[in-house]
Amino acid sequence: MKIKNICCIGAGYVGGPTMAVIAQKCPKVKVTVVDINEKRIKQWNDENVENIPIYEPGLSEIVKEARGRNLFFSTEVDKAIDEADMIFISVNTPTKTYGIGKGMAADLKWIELCARQIAEVSKSDKIVVEKSTLPVRTAAALKEILDSTGNGVKYQILSNPEFLAEGTAVDDLKNPDRVLIGGDIETEEGKEAMDALVNIYASWVPREKILTTNVWSSELSKLTANAFLAQRVSSINAISELCEKTGADVNEVAKAVGMDTRVGPKFLNASVGFGGSCFQKDILNLVYIARSFNLKEVADYWEQVIIMNDHQKRRFAANMVRTMYNTVSGKKIAMLGWAFKKDTNDTRESASIYVADYLLNEQAEIIVYDPKVTEEQIYSDLDYLGSRSGDANRQAVTVVNDPMEACEGAHAVAVLTEWDEFKDLDWKMVYDQMLKPAFLFDGRRLLEPSTKREIGFEFYAIGN
Numbered sequence: 001m002k003i004k005n006i007c008c009i010g011a012g013y014v015g016g017p018t019m020a021v022i023a024q025k026c027p028k029v030k031v032t033v034v035d036i037n038e039k040r041i042k043q044w045n046d047e048n049v050e051n052i053p054i055y056e057p058g059l060s061e062i063v064k065e066a067r068g069r070n071l072f073f074s075t076e077v078d079k080a081i082d083e084a085d086m087i088f089i090s091v092n093t094p095t096k097t098y099g100i101g102k103g104m105a106a107d108l109k110w111i112e113l114c115a116r117q118i119a120e121v122s123k124s125d126k127i128v129v130e131k132s133t134l135p136v137r138t139a140a141a142l143k144e145i146l147d148s149t150g151n152g153v154k155y156q157i158l159s160n161p162e163f164l165a166e167g168t169a170v171d172d173l174k175n176p177d178r179v180l181i182g183g184d185i186e187t188e189e190g191k192e193a194m195d196a197l198v199n200i201y202a203s204w205v206p207r208e209k210i211l212t213t214n215v216w217s218s219e220l221s222k223l224t225a226n227a228f229l230a231q232r233v234s235s236i237n238a239i240s241e242l243c244e245k246t247g248a249d250v251n252e253v254a255k256a257v258g259m260d261t262r263v264g265p266k267f268l269n270a271s272v273g274f275g276g277s278c279f280q281k282d283i284l285n286l287v288y289i290a291r292s293f294n295l296k297e298v299a300d301y302w303e304q305v306i307i308m309n310d311h312q313k314r315r316f317a318a319n320m321v322r323t324m325y326n327t328v329s330g331k332k333i334a335m336l337g338w339a340f341k342k343d344t345n346d347t348r349e350s351a352s353i354y355v356a357d358y359l360l361n362e363q364a365e366i367i368v369y370d371p372k373v374t375e376e377q378i379y380s381d382l383d384y385l386g387s388r389s390g391d392a393n394r395q396a397v398t399v400v401n402d403p404m405e406a407c408e409g410a411h412a413v414a415v416l417t418e419w420d421e422f423k424d425l426d427w428k429m430v431y432d433q434m435l436k437p438a439f440l441f442d443g444r445r446l447l448e449p450s451t452k453r454e455i456g457f458e459f460y461a462i463g464n
């Protein structure tokens with residue numbers, strides 16, 4: 001079966017970049033990305049491609065090339081569903097904030113809405129692809145909803161989890177380590193649907209990197225992959241605390257450990273704690289699923305990754321307070337970086353939010369600089385925590401457009417996102433503008449310690 005018309009529901013961090021790359025690599029396939037968020041679609045259609053809603057290196061160039069040719073962004077969800085032979089569901093699946101499973105389970109209400117809408121609108125057979133990260137066995141629920149209309153339309157459900165990381169989305173999509181496609185391997189129709197999706201990816205991904213499995217393995221592999229990655233960060237962060245007590249240096253330990261080819265060097269950077277929309281939510285979901293099968297030890301094992309991460313964020317902030325003579329009340333603290341990692345404007349679950357909240361509870365005055373995050377987003381992140389009123393957040397936090405301005409007159413500077421530009425700041429000039437003693441806290445192991453200490457900083461870095 002040859003796919004001619006793809007619809008993707010959800011024009012977010014995954015739907016947007018993924019479909020842009022499919023459209024670029026398969027110019028004969030029409031790709032329509034739809035969303036109920038009108039503002040987002042308007043931004044995707046902005047005449048100036050630099051204004052698309054998601055910042056990812058290389059993305060605007062692809063959008064420029066494919067948009068209007070075979071890549072379209074629209075709010076007409078029904079129309080796009082109706083016309084498509086393959087529909088990707090790429091909507092948000094955040095942690096539930098209410099009811100059963102609150103704070104742990106994935107909230108599948110947007111997924112279900114999509115399924116109901118597809119069932120209502122479709123007049124011809126469809127391949128429905130789970131692109132969102134979903135609990136294992138969600139495909140069964142989707143199939144039940146889709147098959148319940150009794151109108152004779154046939155659906156094949158595939159699981160095709162996305163492994164891209166933000167900040168490197170375009171590279172990850174163009175050269176993936178693997179593409180995973182789960183489907184009904186026991187029926188001819190199932191195999192045909194899987195082949196159709198394999199053929200899309202095979203336009204640019206070597207066949208041996210396209211893995212096909214049963215649906216449940218595919219769904220569970222995604223949660224497992226994120227759990228393993230996050231576990232590495234929590235593991236090295238646990239060691240970073242021990243390093244600080246013993247005189248070992250976490251970078252040296254990580255290098256020594258990572259040179260063992262069985263361990264490997266990647267994902268061993270100690271930090272102020274992992275953030276991002278997925279690690280925490282996906283591990284909580286895994287823990288929830290394990291608990292729901294009464295697998296207590298399995299659940300507790302993975303939950304520890306989150307417990308360690310929360311500890312790391314709190315410990316970093318608490319150490320700032322302790323180092324600054326046990327009080328930051330009324331002190332000006334410059335925070336460099338708000339995004340959860342460099343090269344993205346995404347702030348979801350960023351460690352910066354929690355560090356700022358902790359310091360605000362200690363009555364600090366905070367000045368934030370981030371090259372890609374807007375003032376509106378920073379206030380909205382703090383307001384969302386609900387620790388204090390919106391007015392109080394706006395009174396205690398100032399957002400500026402220049403790192404030097406942030407540091408001027410500050411008691412302390414904290415580096416919280418590893419943006420390259422922070423490495424090259426004129427640190428001597430920063431020092432000269434600060435109150436003395438000038439404290440510098442590196443939550444990312446971005447800065448070279450000895451030169452900072454030579455300048456005169458009281459320098460503290462994770463795991464050093």
Ligand SMILES: NC(=O)C1=CN([C@@H]2O[C@H](COP(=O)(O)OP(=O)(O)OC[C@H]3O[C@@H](n4cnc5c(N)ncnc54)[C@H](O)[C@@H]3O)[C@@H](O)[C@H]2O)C=CC1
Binds near residue numbers: 011014113163164
């Ligand atoms: N952000 C990331 O780097 C990655 C995310 N994922 C997974 O992909 C999924 C999507 O994540 P993001 O793209 O980050 O989320 P997002 O929040 O950026 O985008 C989701 C979009 O879906 C839209 N939407 C929700 N319900 C809709 C409906 N019924 N009809 C039309 N549009 C609807 C929302 O308006 C939103 O724009 C999640 O399950 C996530 O776990 C997977 C890999 C990487």
Ligand SMILES: O=C(O)[C@H]1O[C@H](OP(=O)(O)OP(=O)(O)OC[C@H]2O[C@@H](n3ccc(=O)[nH]c3=O)[C@H](O)[C@@H]2O)[C@H](O)[C@@H](O)[C@@H]1O
Binds near residue numbers: 269274275
């Ligand atoms: O499912 C998802 O959403 C995605 O989650 C992560 O991607 P992402 O969260 O975009 O970014 P990562 O590079 O994994 O970083 C996550 C967090 O861990 C932190 N981190 C990462 C690596 C490291 O060594 N140390 C460390 O502290 C980062 O700074 C960041 O806050 C995974 O890497 C992707 O494979 C996955 O598709």
